[in-house]
Amino acid sequence: MTAPGSTHASMAELNRSRIIQLLHHNGICSRAHIARQLGLTPAAITKITAQLIDMGVVSETGNLDGIKKRRSIGLQLNESKYRVIGVKFARTLVRIGVFDLGGNLESEQLLPPVAIGSIRNTLDDVKRRIDVILDADGSIVAIGMAVPGPYLRDEGRIAVVTSMVEWRDVNFIDEFAGAFRVPAFIEQDARAGALAQSLFGGGANPRSLGYYLIGEGVGLGLIDDGGLVNGNLGAATEIGHVSIDIHGRPCECGNVGCLENYCSAVSLHRAIIDGGLVDGAEGMTHTAACTALFRRAEDGDETALALVREFARYIGYGCVTIINAYNPAQIILGDIMAQAGPMLLDEVKAVVERHALSALRDTTAITISDLPVDATLSGAAAVAAAQFLEHPTEFVGQPDD
Amino acid sequence: MTAPGSTHASMAELNRSRIIQLLHHNGICSRAHIARQLGLTPAAITKITAQLIDMGVVSETGNLDGIKKRRSIGLQLNESKYRVIGVKFARTLVRIGVFDLGGNLESEQLLPPVAIGSIRNTLDDVKRRIDVILDADGSIVAIGMAVPGPYLRDEGRIAVVTSMVEWRDVNFIDEFAGAFRVPAFIEQDARAGALAQSLFGGGANPRSLGYYLIGEGVGLGLIDDGGLVNGNLGAATEIGHVSIDIHGRPCECGNVGCLENYCSAVSLHRAIIDGGLVDGAEGMTHTAACTALFRRAEDGDETALALVREFARYIGYGCVTIINAYNPAQIILGDIMAQAGPMLLDEVKAVVERHALSALRDTTAITISDLPVDATLSGAAAVAAAQFLEHPTEFVGQPDD
Numbered sequence: 001m002t003a004p005g006s007t008h009a010s011m012a013e014l015n016r017s018r019i020i021q022l023l024h025h026n027g028i029c030s031r032a033h034i035a036r037q038l039g040l041t042p043a044a045i046t047k048i049t050a051q052l053i054d055m056g057v058v059s060e061t062g063n064l065d066g067i068k069k070r071r072s073i074g075l076q077l078n079e080s081k082y083r084v085i086g087v088k089f090a091r092t093l094v095r096i097g098v099f100d101l102g103g104n105l106e107s108e109q110l111l112p113p114v115a116i117g118s119i120r121n122t123l124d125d126v127k128r129r130i131d132v133i134l135d136a137d138g139s140i141v142a143i144g145m146a147v148p149g150p151y152l153r154d155e156g157r158i159a160v161v162t163s164m165v166e167w168r169d170v171n172f173i174d175e176f177a178g179a180f181r182v183p184a185f186i187e188q189d190a191r192a193g194a195l196a197q198s199l200f201g202g203g204a205n206p207r208s209l210g211y212y213l214i215g216e217g218v219g220l221g222l223i224d225d226g227g228l229v230n231g232n233l234g235a236a237t238e239i240g241h242v243s244i245d246i247h248g249r250p251c252e253c254g255n256v257g258c259l260e261n262y263c264s265a266v267s268l269h270r271a272i273i274d275g276g277l278v279d280g281a282e283g284m285t286h287t288a289a290c291t292a293l294f295r296r297a298e299d300g301d302e303t304a305l306a307l308v309r310e311f312a313r314y315i316g317y318g319c320v321t322i323i324n325a326y327n328p329a330q331i332i333l334g335d336i337m338a339q340a341g342p343m344l345l346d347e348v349k350a351v352v353e354r355h356a357l358s359a360l361r362d363t364t365a366i367t368i369s370d371l372p373v374d375a376t377l378s379g380a381a382a383v384a385a386a387q388f389l390e391h392p393t394e395f396v397g398q399p400d401d
Numbered sequence: 402m403t404a405p406g407s408t409h410a411s412m413a414e415l416n417r418s419r420i421i422q423l424l425h426h427n428g429i430c431s432r433a434h435i436a437r438q439l440g441l442t443p444a445a446i447t448k449i450t451a452q453l454i455d456m457g458v459v460s461e462t463g464n465l466d467g468i469k470k471r472r473s474i475g476l477q478l479n480e481s482k483y484r485v486i487g488v489k490f491a492r493t494l495v496r497i498g499v500f501d502l503g504g505n506l507e508s509e510q511l512l513p514p515v516a517i518g519s520i521r522n523t524l525d526d527v528k529r530r531i532d533v534i535l536d537a538d539g540s541i542v543a544i545g546m547a548v549p550g551p552y553l554r555d556e557g558r559i560a561v562v563t564s565m566v567e568w569r570d571v572n573f574i575d576e577f578a579g580a581f582r583v584p585a586f587i588e589q590d591a592r593a594g595a596l597a598q599s600l601f602g603g604g605a606n607p608r609s610l611g612y613y614l615i616g617e618g619v620g621l622g623l624i625d626d627g628g629l630v631n632g633n634l635g636a637a638t639e640i641g642h643v644s645i646d647i648h649g650r651p652c653e654c655g656n657v658g659c660l661e662n663y664c665s666a667v668s669l670h671r672a673i674i675d676g677g678l679v680d681g682a683e684g685m686t687h688t689a690a691c692t693a694l695f696r697r698a699e700d701g702d703e704t705a706l707a708l709v710r711e712f713a714r715y716i717g718y719g720c721v722t723i724i725n726a727y728n729p730a731q732i733i734l735g736d737i738m739a740q741a742g743p744m745l746l747d748e749v750k751a752v753v754e755r756h757a758l759s760a761l762r763d764t765t766a767i768t769i770s771d772l773p774v775d776a777t778l779s780g781a782a783a784v785a786a787a788q789f790l791e792h793p794t795e796f797v798g799q800p801d802d
Binding site for chain 1: 628632634655658722758760765
């Protein structure tokens with residue numbers, strides 16, 4: 001039952017957080033603008049911004065628009081003063097990045113592919129690499145990690161991982177939450193991607209969006225009314241295991257006709273091998289095999305194009321489900337399959353045009369992620385950045401009152 | 402970007418609302434208990450409860466547990482001091498009820514069945530009846546209305562109504578929002594039902610639940626983290642138009658294989674007529690025909706029982722989708738089809754047991770609504786009551802400061 005703002009202390013933190021988030025989303029603002037937007041008194045604004053300047057989180061920028069009045073001095077978030085580490089865990093891929101609070105990637109490492117039996121080595125490798133990064137950079141305040149779903153947030157465990165079940169034995173909270181000098185926060189990959197789109201993306205509406213992850217797995221992160229749809233165990237929006245065909249193929253999760261089995265990069269890789277469409281596909285990573293197919297389709301290979309379109313239709317059925325089930329203002333496609341680009345997007349939109357509720361589809365933008373890096377890796381950073389933006393004093397200490 | 406508690410005035414209203422909601426959910430509480438639960442200072446509690454007592458919303462109950470100390474005096478919400486009207490619109494059914502703030506039904510009217518061509522008469526009849534009720538009872542503070550979905554909340558219009566499209570021409574906001582001496586609030590039926598379960602139901606977790614409406618239509622209202630999942634246009638959670646079979650029958654909405662077509666009371670009524678299972682079913686209402694079938698099945702008619710089980714399996718597939726897509730702590734089945742009782746619930750649970758993600762299904766309770774009245778009618782009242790509980794001074798005036 002505890003709502004934000006219940007005590008004086010948390011009220012102050014809430015207002016600090018709201019100012020930081022406003023500056024994060026809007027860029028440079030005057031104190032007067034902030035006061036109007038947030039309904040705070042000039043006195044409150046003066047006090048809180050002074051605290052944030054003391055904390056080094058916010059700085060003054062000089063006069064706005066050349067107007068030399070006290071009230072026209074701009075304030076901006078010092079996005080580069082603090083950094084976060086993002087870690088993306090996929091089935092066979094692990095990637096580590098260092099980001100500033102604005103989501104700008106400063107450095108990146110790709111680990112050797114994860115194989116069955118080598119997960120323990122990978123986890124130890126991740127820890128060593130993070131410790132090295134932390135030792136070299138005192139400005140890092142938090143770590144965010146994105147893992148395949150369905151992820152049971154309170155338990156720290158992945159419930160089902162099709163095609164690579166060993167990940168189920170990892171407890172991410174036990175492994176990582178307290179393992180470093182800064183806290184680590186763990187979230188399901190597509191939900192992390194949705195946070196990245198909301199915090200770092202250029203989309204029209206950061207308060208209502210779905211990030212539709214179509215990679216080694218298929219997942220969804222859904223922001224409704226400004227917050228993630230969580231579910232009781234933090235495992236909501238598992239679109240990959242929503243059935244699109246009750247007479248369809250059995251899935252490892254127990255259901256039949258799960259969307260994931262029709263349009264993941266793992267399934268496409270299998271279809272590429274079965275069809276003999278890419279030479280040497282058996283020995284390739286999922287990403288490499290799919291990318292090779294997309295190139296052939298772009299170069300005019302009709303068989304390759306037909307296969308991309310077939311998978312795109314299933315991705316489109318997933319969009320129809322997302323629109324009717326969650327009614328977001330925008331759906332952003334990301335990860336390996338989204339690399340197919342316009343030839344995929346056009347087919348997805350054609351399916352949505354035919355099948356989604358007309359009143360909803362006409363108000364739902366469908367795009368491919370335009371984040372400069374992998375949305376899940378950005379998302380891992382966003383998980384950490386969101387914690388900082390919401391509870392700044394937990395990371396940089398309480399200001400003098 | 403406006404969060405609650407941004408100004409002094411709304412902060413006071415937020416705290417009043419939180420106290421009222423705590424008393425609503427927990428019954429009688431001492432001031433000390435409220436202070437602990439909400440993290441408010443004793444001085445703040447004393448001031449706010451004095452205001453609420455002045456407003457007549459809360460009253461003192463004498464000593465708790467026979468302990469004669471000032472701090473042990475109980476406070477309770479005067480749920481019977483204010484009343485709300487609830488109106489349920491279904492395809493052919495309209496029902497009006499008068500409720501207290503605790504969701505207790507005080508009187509009820511069922512209007513004559515709505516027929517194609519008579520919707521205008523029905524709307525006028527509803528207005529006349531509400532005016533009569535309002536004239537006779539000055540304690541009524543608001544009206545809530547529940548309408549079939551997908552309902553576009555900002556437009557006031559229903560986007561699709563299978564089997565009775567004329568409802569699409571009604572603009573509920575224009576018709577009703579300002580038509581009476583008290584405000585009227587309109588919400589989609591299943592979402593209203595979810596509010597009723599959360600506010601008035603006896604369920605374990607009012608902050609995470611799905612109300613699965615299986616009546617003339619099929620819908621879902623989903624409460625996640627204490628609030629309704631809304632979507633961009635207020636049309637989220639349209640489970641009735643989520644496809645369970647991409648090779649399935651076309652639906653009037655444009656999609657194929659929509660859940661609604663497999664398990665609504667309208668579909669069951671059609672199957673009853675086609676199978677010749679209930680004498681005179683052609684001339685019956687959907688409710689009457691389905692109820693007659695349920696009786697036959699209970700009396701041991703194998704053909705009737707097989708049909709109930711077939712529909713229950715589809716309802717079960719819907720539950721699997723709800724669990725994997727929203728991960729609620731509980732799913733509550735309600736409306737016409739839920740009247741089939743245990744024979745339906747057992748089959749639903751068997752499908753869930755086979756197909757839902759095991760980590761999620763084991764933590765999801767599935768029950769039939771135990772509200773004493775139609776959950777959608779209760780829900781209409783809940784829509785009005787929720788407005789009162791959240792913004793009490795908008796209905797009974799600002800307290801002296």
